[in-house]
Amino acid sequence: MTGLQASLLELIRRTSAEIPDDVQRTILVALEREKAGTIAASAMELIQRNIELARKKSQPICQDTGSVLFYVDCPVGFDQIAFAETAREAVRQATRKGYLRQNSVDALTGKNYGTNIGPGAPTFHFHAHPGADVHVRLMLKGGGCENVGAQYSLPDEALGADRDLAGCRKAILDAVLQAQGKGCGPGVLGVCIGGDRATGYEFSKQQLLRTLDDRNPVPELDALEQDILNTANDLGIGPMGFGGKTTLLGVKIGTANRVPASYFVSISYMCWAYRRLGVTLDAQGHLQDWLY
Amino acid sequence: MTTLTPPISDAQIRALKVGDPVEVTGTLFTGRDAVHKYLAKGGALPAGLDLRGGILYHCGPVVIKDEAGRWKVVAAGPTTSTREEPYQARIIEQFGLRGVIGKGGMGERTLAACQAHGCAYLHAVGGAAQVLAECITAVRNVYFLEEFGSPEAIWELEVERFPAVVTMDARGGSLHRDVFEASRAALAERL
Numbered sequence: 001m002t003g004l005q006a007s008l009l010e011l012i013r014r015t016s017a018e019i020p021d022d023v024q025r026t027i028l029v030a031l032e033r034e035k036a037g038t039i040a041a042s043a044m045e046l047i048q049r050n051i052e053l054a055r056k057k058s059q060p061i062c063q064d065t066g067s068v069l070f071y072v073d074c075p076v077g078f079d080q081i082a083f084a085e086t087a088r089e090a091v092r093q094a095t096r097k098g099y100l101r102q103n104s105v106d107a108l109t110g111k112n113y114g115t116n117i118g119p120g121a122p123t124f125h126f127h128a129h130p131g132a133d134v135h136v137r138l139m140l141k142g143g144g145c146e147n148v149g150a151q152y153s154l155p156d157e158a159l160g161a162d163r164d165l166a167g168c169r170k171a172i173l174d175a176v177l178q179a180q181g182k183g184c185g186p187g188v189l190g191v192c193i194g195g196d197r198a199t200g201y202e203f204s205k206q207q208l209l210r211t212l213d214d215r216n217p218v219p220e221l222d223a224l225e226q227d228i229l230n231t232a233n234d235l236g237i238g239p240m241g242f243g244g245k246t247t248l249l250g251v252k253i254g255t256a257n258r259v260p261a262s263y264f265v266s267i268s269y270m271c272w273a274y275r276r277l278g279v280t281l282d283a284q285g286h287l288q289d290w291l292y
Numbered sequence: 293m294t295t296l297t298p299p300i301s302d303a304q305i306r307a308l309k310v311g312d313p314v315e316v317t318g319t320l321f322t323g324r325d326a327v328h329k330y331l332a333k334g335g336a337l338p339a340g341l342d343l344r345g346g347i348l349y350h351c352g353p354v355v356i357k358d359e360a361g362r363w364k365v366v367a368a369g370p371t372t373s374t375r376e377e378p379y380q381a382r383i384i385e386q387f388g389l390r391g392v393i394g395k396g397g398m399g400e401r402t403l404a405a406c407q408a409h410g411c412a413y414l415h416a417v418g419g420a421a422q423v424l425a426e427c428i429t430a431v432r433n434v435y436f437l438e439e440f441g442s443p444e445a446i447w448e449l450e451v452e453r454f455p456a457v458v459t460m461d462a463r464g465g466s467l468h469r470d471v472f473e474a475s476r477a478a479l480a481e482r483l
């Protein structure tokens with residue numbers, strides 16, 4: 001096994017078994033906030049116990065080990081073909097070891113080849129950057145939360161949502177209402193305002209690479225993030241939709257330019273089992289450092 | 293805390309109401325999309341398998357074989373139940389289920405079937421794959437493994453003190469409906 005493959009295998013193992021620190025801190029705050037003795041509080045306690053157990057046993061936090069999404073920042077001239085080949089091998093191996101469930105099926109026949117390898121699986125997003133090192137971020141995006149994602153095209157008459165920030169707010173809060181607990185809340189929203197139908201969703205997912213405690217550098221978006229978070233937590237949907245004080249753990253909003261004719265608001269919902277870690281690699285693929 | 297041990301009686305399930313915590317000790321059968329579609333379209337259960345009085349668990353577990361060649365469940369949380377809404381009512385009726393475990397709740401048709409045939413929807417904590425896997429003490433059998441693949445197969449599991457909450461009861465109560473209505477009203481005030 002090459003150094004790169006070993007590094008990627010370790011990245012997959014840890015991502016599947018360990019919640020990132022920023023998410024863990026936020027979950028503990030939520031646990032404190034729920035009233036003792038409610039079913040919301042016992043759900044949060046069980047979630048916390050599960051996080052600890054998964055880490056201790058080095059087993060998947062959730063059995064839906066999700067779509068396997070690699071985000072790779074690499075230097076110019078980096079051999080992306082070789083990287084992808086090695087990453088596929090690492091995914092295959094991680095599946096054999098049970099770090100990943102046999103979780104990828106043929107779209108038409110539903111046949112499961114048991115390897116998690118196939119068209120679009122895993123998915124790679126390569127971005128060239130000026131530095132010499134390679135950053136690999138991995139997100140395991142579960143299906144239950146992916147299914148409650150939504151894309152709105154403004155204006156939306158039914159919601160009374162115009163093409164402005166107030167309209168965006170209505171659309172995003174509608175997505176929270178419709179999702180209820182189905183995406184294994186408390187969840188985190190990644191939102192993109194603008195873009196086209198494809199880039200809107202893509203950018204919304206990339207927002208989920210931000211840490212929960214960062215603040216948006218754009219004042220209007222920062223205000224909107226805080227507002228959505230607080231309003232959602234006032235709705236009483238709560239963990240798992242059981243009722244309670246924590247409906248969301250975070251909201252991350254970005255923008256992408258749009259053509260004048262389109263105005264999309266795209267929302268990706270991430271469940272509490274927020275599996276996202278990253279590594280820095282040297283030129284030989286050896287693990288240098290952990291991101292997050 | 294109510295302990296449920298299948299086969300469950302009509303009276304025992306009807307005594308439960310929304311918000312009650314329960315623990316299951318005994319046998320659970322997993323079943324998700326492929327199984328629901330197959331059964332609702334008239335497919336037969338494999339010989340020797342009887343779900344009457346039993347609990348169907350919406351779950352696609354991660355199962356591996358240990359060194360001795362025995363099945364071992366390493367992760368087993370619930371999957372989203374609404375996907376089975378088109379099929380569930382018919383399956384409750386036809387196969388005599390007393391309980392369905394899943395997450396996210398289900399719709400009016402399932403709720404009506406629960407009331408008509410004596411069944412309850414038990415909500416497990418979504419994503420809590422490890423805590424729930426710890427409750428599984430043995431894998432008794434597996435059906436449809438070849439046809440549907442591992443996550444979609446019917447796994448017959450022995451569980452101990454498997455925790456869940458009644459969110460849809462056999463009296464027409466649904467926590468999901470209540471929370472949706474209340475949160476919709478709360479949102480309307482904040483728009």
Ligand code: SF4
Nearest residue numbers: 062142144184271419
């Ligand atoms: S939504 Fe997330 S926590 Fe829930 S089952 Fe899917 S991956 Fe697991």
